[in-house]
Amino acid sequence: MIELENASLQNLVDFLKKTGVKITLTRLILLKTFTNNPDVHFDFNSLLSIVRKEDSNYGIATLYRNLDMLIEKNIISVNTIDNVKYYELITPQKGSIHIHLICKHCKNVEEYSGYEIIQFLNLIKDKYGFDINYGSINVYGICKKCREKAKE
Amino acid sequence: MIELENASLQNLVDFLKKTGVKITLTRLILLKTFTNNPDVHFDFNSLLSIVRKEDSNYGIATLYRNLDMLIEKNIISVNTIDNVKYYELITPQKGSIHIHLICKHCKNVEEYSGYEIIQFLNLIKDKYGFDINYGSINVYGICKKCREKAKE
DNA sequence: CTGTTTGCAAACCTTTTGCAGAGCC
DNA sequence: GGCTCTGCAAAAGGTTTGCAAACAG
Numbered sequence: 448m449i450e451l452e453n454a455s456l457q458n459l460v461d462f463l464k465k466t467g468v469k470i471t472l473t474r475l476i477l478l479k480t481f482t483n484n485p486d487v488h489f490d491f492n493s494l495l496s497i498v499r500k501e502d503s504n505y506g507i508a509t510l511y512r513n514l515d516m517l518i519e520k521n522i523i524s525v526n527t528i529d530n531v532k533y534y535e536l537i538t539p540q541k542g543s544i545h546i547h548l549i550c551k552h553c554k555n556v557e558e559y560s561g562y563e564i565i566q567f568l569n570l571i572k573d574k575y576g577f578d579i580n581y582g583s584i585n586v587y588g589i590c591k592k593c594r595e596k597a598k599e
Numbered sequence: 600m601i602e603l604e605n606a607s608l609q610n611l612v613d614f615l616k617k618t619g620v621k622i623t624l625t626r627l628i629l630l631k632t633f634t635n636n637p638d639v640h641f642d643f644n645s646l647l648s649i650v651r652k653e654d655s656n657y658g659i660a661t662l663y664r665n666l667d668m669l670i671e672k673n674i675i676s677v678n679t680i681d682n683v684k685y686y687e688l689i690t691p692q693k694g695s696i697h698i699h700l701i702c703k704h705c706k707n708v709e710e711y712s713g714y715e716i717i718q719f720l721n722l723i724k725d726k727y728g729f730d731i732n733y734g735s736i737n738v739y740g741i742c743k744k745c746r747e748k749a750k751e
Numbered sequence: 752c753t754g755t756t757t758g759c760a761a762a763c764c765t766t767t768t769g770c771a772g773a774g775c776c
Numbered sequence: 777g778g779c780t781c782t783g784c785a786a787a788a789g790g791t792t793t794g795c796a797a798a799c800a801g
Binding site: 621622623624643659660663664684 | 790791792793799800801
Binding site: 620621623625626656657658659660661664665682 | 754755756757758759766
């Protein structure tokens, strides 16, 4: 699992410095975007427009490169839903693993994390000797609301 | 869950006909590729070279279009691992949900399905009232072999 | 016979790369 | 001061689209 106890901006900055990454303006802006929104998963264009509010010259290539770096460092994760990539902060609170319940009908994505997932993954770990670092669970189906609407 | 009891070629053909899809040569070749390899997940280029062994003019656009159609009909699923899309047959045996254990080190992908997953998902279903149709569970980490090698 | 499907090539969109200049430590 | 990081523009990939011909039912 991730080495960080706390995904606060300061911790992340310290962690990156320790591993030899230079803390530049573009990287600070990006880190701030994630730590201010620990439960949001952003697609690329949303991220771009957010970071450009703070630095209107923020380049596309730079954003891609910084995202890759954060993924490499296990600070954020990517998850592809319906052909769109979503980036989000990995936090110990979320156990670095959580479920996305994706409603095929209303396209809404609910996030859920809880001890059942940890339990379940420990089972997999024990059975397969697989040392889990990060996981993404995407479940496609129909959500409660849509099912109830369909009955009417 | 999927309406088909059995993902045999004949059943799939009948199912598609019923829903108004014309059974063409390119579609038969693609269906055969999946039903002959129910446990394989193919990337696009592997699929293309396989189907072109039977029809050397099989077009790229046609393959994309046919894959989209099969996804739409819930016959196959896509799963993105490390930026590559993998297509595979959905079978009731697999419970339409299984786990991919992806080793970051050797890049090997182990597939695993079992009652624990069904159990786990039923839990989610009950707790959230979410009607599950298809799910993909990707777990990134280090596999047993690589961990043992690292110790040496 | 009619509407759908196909292959081709061009268009598209997302992501990556090369490079000269700017910035961190 | 040295080496990394950045923005730009061009290139590269992967996927989609428009069209005329071929084909399924």
